Amino acid sequence: MTTASTNRWEHYYTPATVAEALEILRRYDGRARVVGGGTDLLVETRRGLHRPVEAMVDVTHIEGLDVITSDEDNIVIGCGVTHSRIVRDARILKYGMCLSESCGVIGGPQVRNVGTLAGNVAHALPAGDGTIGLLALGGEIEVASDDGIRWMPLQDSFKGPGKSFIDRYRQILTRLRFRPTAAGEGSAHHRVMRPQGLCLPIISVGVRLQIDDANTITDARISMGPVGPVPYLAEPAMEVLVGGPATNEQFVRAAEVALENVELRTSKYRASREYREQMVRTYLPVILNRAVERANGAAS
Amino acid sequence: MTLNGKPVELDVPESRYLSEVLRNDLGLTGTKVGCNEAECGICTVLVDGTPVSSCVYPAFKARGANVETIENLSNNGSLHPLQQAFLEHGAVQCGICTSGMIMTAKALIDDKGTSLTEDDISVALKDTYCRCTGYHSVVRAIMQASGHDVAPSPPQTRPASAAIGQARPNPNARAKIEGSARFTDDYDFPGTLYARTKRSGVPHARIRSIETSAASALPGVRAVLTHEDVPGHKRHGLVIDDWPVLCGDKVRYSGDAVAIVAADSDDIAAAAVDLIEVDYDELAVVGDAIQAARSDAPLVHEGRDDGNLLKHIKVDKGDIEAGFAEADVIVEQTYRTQATEHMFLEPECSIGVPAGYDPTEFGGVLDAAAVRGETAQHDKITIYVGSQIPYQDRSQTAAALGVEPDEVRVVATLMGGGFGGKEDITGQIHAALLAEKTGRPVKMLYSRRESLLVHPKRHATVIRIRTGAKKDGRLTAVQATLYGDAGAYASLSEKVLGRATTHAAGPYDVPNVKVDCFAMYTNNAPSGALRGFGVTQSCFAVESNMDTLAEKLELDAVEIRRINALDVGKTTSTGQVMRESVGLNECIDKVAADMRGNDFRWTWEEGSSRFAWGVAVAYKNTGLGGGAVDKAGAEVEAWADAGKATRAEVRISSAEMGQGLPGVLAACAAEELGIPIESVNVLLGDTDFCPDGGPTTASRQTFVSGNAVRLAAQQAAEKLAIDGDHVLVRYDYEAPETQPLGSGGDMHVAFSFCAQAALVEIDMNTGEVHVRKVVAAHDVGRAINPLTIQGQIEGGIVMCIGFALTEHYIQEDGKPWTNVMARYKIPSITHTPAITSHIVEHSASTGPYGAKGVGELPSIPTAPAITNAIYRATGVRVCSLPVDQDELLRAMREGSSTVELAWGDREPIPAIVPGGKR
Ligand SMILES: Cc1cc2nc3c(=O)[nH]c(=O)nc-3n(C[C@H](O)[C@H](O)[C@H](O)COP(=O)(O)OP(=O)(O)OC[C@H]3O[C@@H](n4cnc5c(N)ncnc54)[C@H](O)[C@@H]3O)c2cc1C
Ligand code: FES
Numbered sequence A: 001m002t003t004a005s006t007n008r009w010e011h012y013y014t015p016a017t018v019a020e021a022l023e024i025l026r027r028y029d030g031r032a033r034v035v036g037g038g039t040d041l042l043v044e045t046r047r048g049l050h051r052p053v054e055a056m057v058d059v060t061h062i063e064g065l066d067v068i069t070s071d072e073d074n075i076v077i078g079c080g081v082t083h084s085r086i087v088r089d090a091r092i093l094k095y096g097m098c099l100s101e102s103c104g105v106i107g108g109p110q111v112r113n114v115g116t117l118a119g120n121v122a123h124a125l126p127a128g129d130g131t132i133g134l135l136a137l138g139g140e141i142e143v144a145s146d147d148g149i150r151w152m153p154l155q156d157s158f159k160g161p162g163k164s165f166i167d168r169y170r171q172i173l174t175r176l177r178f179r180p181t182a183a184g185e186g187s188a189h190h191r192v193m194r195p196q197g198l199c200l201p202i203i204s205v206g207v208r209l210q211i212d213d214a215n216t217i218t219d220a221r222i223s224m225g226p227v228g229p230v231p232y233l234a235e236p237a238m239e240v241l242v243g244g245p246a247t248n249e250q251f252v253r254a255a256e257v258a259l260e261n262v263e264l265r266t267s268k269y270r271a272s273r274e275y276r277e278q279m280v281r282t283y284l285p286v287i288l289n290r291a292v293e294r295a296n297g298a299a300s
Numbered sequence B: 001m002t003l004n005g006k007p008v009e010l011d012v013p014e015s016r017y018l019s020e021v022l023r024n025d026l027g028l029t030g031t032k033v034g035c036n037e038a039e040c041g042i043c044t045v046l047v048d049g050t051p052v053s054s055c056v057y058p059a060f061k062a063r064g065a066n067v068e069t070i071e072n073l074s075n076n077g078s079l080h081p082l083q084q085a086f087l088e089h090g091a092v093q094c095g096i097c098t099s100g101m102i103m104t105a106k107a108l109i110d111d112k113g114t115s116l117t118e119d120d121i122s123v124a125l126k127d128t129y130c131r132c133t134g135y136h137s138v139v140r141a142i143m144q145a146s147g148h149d150v151a152p153s154p155p156q157t158r159p160a161s162a163a164i165g166q167a168r169p170n171p172n173a174r175a176k177i178e179g180s181a182r183f184t185d186d187y188d189f190p191g192t193l194y195a196r197t198k199r200s201g202v203p204h205a206r207i208r209s210i211e212t213s214a215a216s217a218l219p220g221v222r223a224v225l226t227h228e229d230v231p232g233h234k235r236h237g238l239v240i241d242d243w244p245v246l247c248g249d250k251v252r253y254s255g256d257a258v259a260i261v262a263a264d265s266d267d268i269a270a271a272a273v274d275l276i277e278v279d280y281d282e283l284a285v286v287g288d289a290i291q292a293a294r295s296d297a298p299l300v301h302e303g304r305d306d307g308n309l310l311k312h313i314k315v316d317k318g319d320i321e322a323g324f325a326e327a328d329v330i331v332e333q334t335y336r337t338q339a340t341e342h343m344f345l346e347p348e349c350s351i352g353v354p355a356g357y358d359p360t361e362f363g364g365v366l367d368a369a370a371v372r373g374e375t376a377q378h379d380k381i382t383i384y385v386g387s388q389i390p391y392q393d394r395s396q397t398a399a400a401l402g403v404e405p406d407e408v409r410v411v412a413t414l415m416g417g418g419f420g421g422k423e424d425i426t427g428q429i430h431a432a433l434l435a436e437k438t439g440r441p442v443k444m445l446y447s448r449r450e451s452l453l454v455h456p457k458r459h460a461t462v463i464r465i466r467t468g469a470k471k472d473g474r475l476t477a478v479q480a481t482l483y484g485d486a487g488a489y490a491s492l493s494e495k496v497l498g499r500a501t502t503h504a505a506g507p508y509d510v511p512n513v514k515v516d517c518f519a520m521y522t523n524n525a526p527s528g529a530l531r532g533f534g535v536t537q538s539c540f541a542v543e544s545n546m547d548t549l550a551e552k553l554e555l556d557a558v559e560i561r562r563i564n565a566l567d568v569g570k571t572t573s574t575g576q577v578m579r580e581s582v583g584l585n586e587c588i589d590k591v592a593a594d595m596r597g598n599d600f601r602w603t604w605e606e607g608s609s610r611f612a613w614g615v616a617v618a619y620k621n622t623g624l625g626g627g628a629v630d631k632a633g634a635e636v637e638a639w640a641d642a643g644k645a646t647r648a649e650v651r652i653s654s655a656e657m658g659q660g661l662p663g664v665l666a667a668c669a670a671e672e673l674g675i676p677i678e679s680v681n682v683l684l685g686d687t688d689f690c691p692d693g694g695p696t697t698a699s700r701q702t703f704v705s706g707n708a709v710r711l712a713a714q715q716a717a718e719k720l721a722i723d724g725d726h727v728l729v730r731y732d733y734e735a736p737e738t739q740p741l742g743s744g745g746d747m748h749v750a751f752s753f754c755a756q757a758a759l760v761e762i763d764m765n766t767g768e769v770h771v772r773k774v775v776a777a778h779d780v781g782r783a784i785n786p787l788t789i790q791g792q793i794e795g796g797i798v799m800c801i802g803f804a805l806t807e808h809y810i811q812e813d814g815k816p817w818t819n820v821m822a823r824y825k826i827p828s829i830t831h832t833p834a835i836t837s838h839i840v841e842h843s844a845s846t847g848p849y850g851a852k853g854v855g856e857l858p859s860i861p862t863a864p865a866i867t868n869a870i871y872r873a874t875g876v877r878v879c880s881l882p883v884d885q886d887e888l889l890r891a892m893r894e895g896s897s898t899v900e901l902a903w904g905d906r907e908p909i910p911a912i913v914p915g916g917k918r
């Protein structure tokens, strides 16, 4: 065994603008890495899991990107925003409850006080909690690179477990956004853990529902992880729901359909396939019901 | 940045973490480091008012920010309300987590003020761990500090005398609270080199060659040593010297040491270790105790008559066949317990200081008056270490160096938790060898990873147990067969599994008992002492069977224990007749009464949860016993004014690991001398100044060292009364003689007893188990300091909840899967139940003021109390620990009555033959 060598960088930059950050990345040409709170990256670096880099480019001090804002259509979260800030934000509590819930279960306060939602997304774990929450809300992300700035759907950024289409040596995930839940809409997140071993969810599920006055579901999004290499949008189950009544029978059916379309796996020391299936069966209906309650609450 | 209110400008490399800058560059060692992986939270500091883990927080990220550390809290001797409350509530034991706790709590109080609730505390401290207190006292302290009216509430005891029975903070708690207490890594000798160890990384192999030249050639490397460089005895060991100082021919577990390096910096030492090439012939691996016992198993140690059998330990009482023939009901089941890890939050650290070390050569200062520390003269090789057995560290290091014991000095620093895991040699010898070689102080600090890999664990066991009883519930016979995984080296296996064996019939009067225990060498990490010392394991099997028996006999679970409980006049399984001090029945009564309260139900449902109570009882010997000479020497120096004692110093080389020993010893001396406890200074663990107090193990310190100090102080008081204003008394106390196992005589000077009941909630949707409440009663003889006893009890219970529910040190064919702290969860504040604790005091006539040991007892019966509750709630008997929610849910859904797979198990419990015949 090698003694965990303390992989060190030489320079730690805290640029104040995106242009400056990109310029540093360009200069290092792959030998510098973007870092947010560092709660994934630096822990892994200390364990010797990453190739050493010459510089770290900390994007949490960029002006204008350390705040949550809203425009006409969206709530916008800068890449410097920590989970703690998201959890406390009144707008997100009201119009994006499942994101608040999913960021709220991450780590403990020390991790939430520095870890960012952008880092959670860029880390691209199959069940990153904040990511599952944002995916259910229909989130989008903004990526800045030498080629310019563009928005893309969140789900288009996932490449594989821990792999992202965002090049973390050259590109910056600058902002994240979602359309706030309106009247008749509700969202919810839940995850199942075990008290032993790694702090990774056995299953993490997020939902967003829209129902009309006749209790018919007019829009539905269901996100789940880990059910494969990347965070999963359960489209077949969503289709089952849309157009149907918001009843528990429908939700149970949606869970079955979700299960029919994914291959859950047994993972060592985490959970058996059967257990995961059982949790989806139990909790998907539970949180769909919760989202309905919230939709109704918001409507009334 | 602004640090503690003052602007500081620093010129440090951009690659540093905040914890490093605080501790190393600024010398603010109040901030501690336990894992360097954002898991434990003890490194918490405030950045712009929010708690962050400084170990993964880049220092440059804090540029321009406002950083606050523990050193900022007390000013000019007055404590912050949080510090005061932590002190008063006994929320400080070993103290390694204290600054992290207090800083996290401070941010919370600053945020919430008096509106703070216990739930808020639970959320805020979720990832700030404490291994000692069980969090209760911490919660009480924070509530008090936030303005709630929460007075310290130590359990009720007999009326206190002047010094005995007084609830008081431990004398060293104040320094811990202020952040000024120094643990080994907090020492910074000028000219220090940093050491690292090359570990085998393979569980079983013959060494073909060791190539160190590349490492030696690395700039900044000062020494690279291998087995050839050990001048004296090449092996160490507490009982059998089978553990190589550095391996030369063979490695027997993944954590074996092959070479050691000292270098100018820790990074260079780490790089050098990576450059050492060891060529191995890998050998077949012995992965567990059952496999080790097979006739075709590979041999861990060659040339022994018994193959991999380290020791066969037996108990034989009465006629076992006749006992079962007499029984109306027989219950038989095989259980398995897992290896667990101490997870003391301070990783091992040793500093070797060479003889003749002169700090002025390295820019330091020499102070002729200093006796220890950075400015002191060191006339012989000295090891600074947080150790449970300073004198054995000394003898083992001296042997390896090839010198006499008194040519080596061991200075025991504060210890950030021990729990049995700091009894064996880890870095002591290595640091001494490197210091001798380089002529410089050498610090060997283990990373959390290395700590997990290297030090001995709790024995994994497989226990088949057969219990027979008459219809009325009286036990007629108990037969137990145990296999214990001793790991690669003997360590304390013989003693630990000896205790598992002698306690394998439980605290009951059983006429016929037969126990066979096989301690087996394997290629796993060595197993040794861990709070409970083997009894935790056998108690799980014994107490599970007792509940099954009660159910078969349609008897109440409390009643069956009462019927069989040891009492004065009854005999233990080793034939010891109890003549006094058996408070078990009173413990049972207290717990039963409390549990039964109003509207008592054994089990009920609420929403998707089922609740149930489970009970278990336990006993634990005090002192080494079994014929071993159990002694401690103590020195008491006292000063008087006009024939009346005014102050005293107590010196004894026993270890304080947070359990509160200094307070106990100070109370003993104060009582005899008739002076206030505060007037007694206690000096522990410097082998040049303090007589040998023996090992801190077997719950023996209060009894043995307490007696030594009491008697020394008694003599001092007598002498002072006759003449003079200054006396120095040395007293060598020897505990009453005991008899070896098998003789049928008194094996132990005393036993402590307890009963516990656990209220458990099971989520029927997920199989998740939560302990909601524990009611406990402990017979401690006499509570010398009720506050520290309360801390021991709460901490012990929570540790045993970890054993039941969260902890498993997983090894796969000799390779640890559990290689980082993130893979080993100890109970956090969210696992902590409400605890009601009663003290029972059945005096032990030979104990100091009637006291007997309590350190280990609380962490023994909690696990079976929990699994007994799970059975009651679900009808599923959990036979293997820790409880796996996945398997429990499966069993409930499929209607099966037992769970044989714990979390981390790969196979069901193997079948073993009673008596161990193969
Ligand atoms: C004790 C502990 C518990 C945890 N528990 C959980 C949990 O329960 N659930 C969970 O989901 N996670 C958990 N985590 C993981 C982690 O805290 C989160 O994933 C967090 O959101 C990561 O954010 P960060 O800002 O710290 O990312 P970083 O560590 O800074 O970065 C993560 C990755 O993203 C890249 N990156 C970061 N920001 C950007 C950006 N703006 N643009 C481009 N690339 C970027 C980095 O290069 C790196 O590859 C835990 C971590 C710890 C230490
Ligand atoms: S969290 Fe920083 S040392 Fe453990």
Ligand code: FES
Residues within 6 Å of the ligand: B091, B092, B093, B094, B095, B096, B097, B098, B129, B130, B131, B132, B133, B345, B416, B417, B658
């Ligand atoms: S007092 Fe908390 S870890 Fe020891």
